[in-house]
Amino acid sequence: MTGTSLSRAIGEYLSSIEAGNYRTNANSALRQWQQWLERKRSVSQLDDVKVIDCRRYARHLKRRVREGELKSSTAHTYYAYVRAFLGFCEADELITTNPAAVSRAQAELPENTADANRQFWSERDRKAILAFMDKRVERALDGEGISRERAYRDRALVRLLALSGVRGAEVFRAPADDKRPGITWEDVDIEGGAVRVFGKSREYEHAQLPKKAADALERYHRVFDPPTPRFPVFPTDHAPSKYRAVREQLDGDYSERRIETLLDENDIDDVIREHEIVIPAISTRGARNLMKRLCEGAGLDIDGEYLKPHGARRGLGHQLYSEGHAELAQSALRHASIATTHESYSNIRASETADRVDDVLDES
Structure with a gap:
């Protein structure tokens, strides 16, 4: 097939991507690349993209790294989006070969100096945050600080992250990905020692659930007593999201006036429980913010940062x-x-x- 515009080909590629976050990031990177091509060589057709264009784009990224505008790892990521897009076009027989995959084009990329040893929870830090979560539960049981439900929820969240090997986007809500709403109680098999997640492979997988993580989830479940198995394991505390969920899920069964009266006269959490409303899970960003607050409370300073979920x-x-x-x-x-x-x-x-x-x- 010839005569395909870059805009159309990019659109087809983006529509084929299921992961919302990847689609958003790829769209941004590819549109910047498209603008660069049009500005540098007036390229607007897919067939007109040559190996030399990819080589010069790699050199352009290298220059931006040298000038401090980009990190080397970011430059490699931008180029990878272009290479993946052109690979899609090759597979779809829109072009005969992938010009970005040619070695002489990729040779112009900057040296990737990204630190392979990205942050990880050391055994010492893991033990420290787990001990802090246990003490936090004890204080809640003594009537100090936060509620019992919150203390048990947060401890279960930290133990699940620390001991199961799950990714944050597999258990929390990823706003840009409709297939990642966060795990529900239906996904948790406490006795079987497993939790069902939507994996990086874009398929459902079972992550291992060690006893200490399973025990924390079981105790949290007993204290919280979710209104329905479809309820998120780690629900949001965002009040507007709760009210929106109630209005949307009661719409059709009750009049708008009846719903508003119900909300005015009752605590929102009581309405959710009584009517088995399924509210959103905490988001990946919300989980990161929670971990930041917990590390501050525990007095943990990880090189000026905090223990990140991944x-x-x-x-x-x-x-x-x-x-x-x-x-x-x-x-x-x-x-x-x-x-x-x-x-x-x-x-x-x-x-x-x-x-x-x-x-x-x-x-x-």
């Missing part, structure tokens, strides 16, 4: 891998292959190799 997954894998349990780490993190696990923790393998080399050299 760092819990990395920390779990790091400990399992470093203690010689590579296959267990693969299973816990649900990596498709052991090669992915080895690559993720290549720094540990390098350290172990260095130790073995030292041993050999010391013996010689």
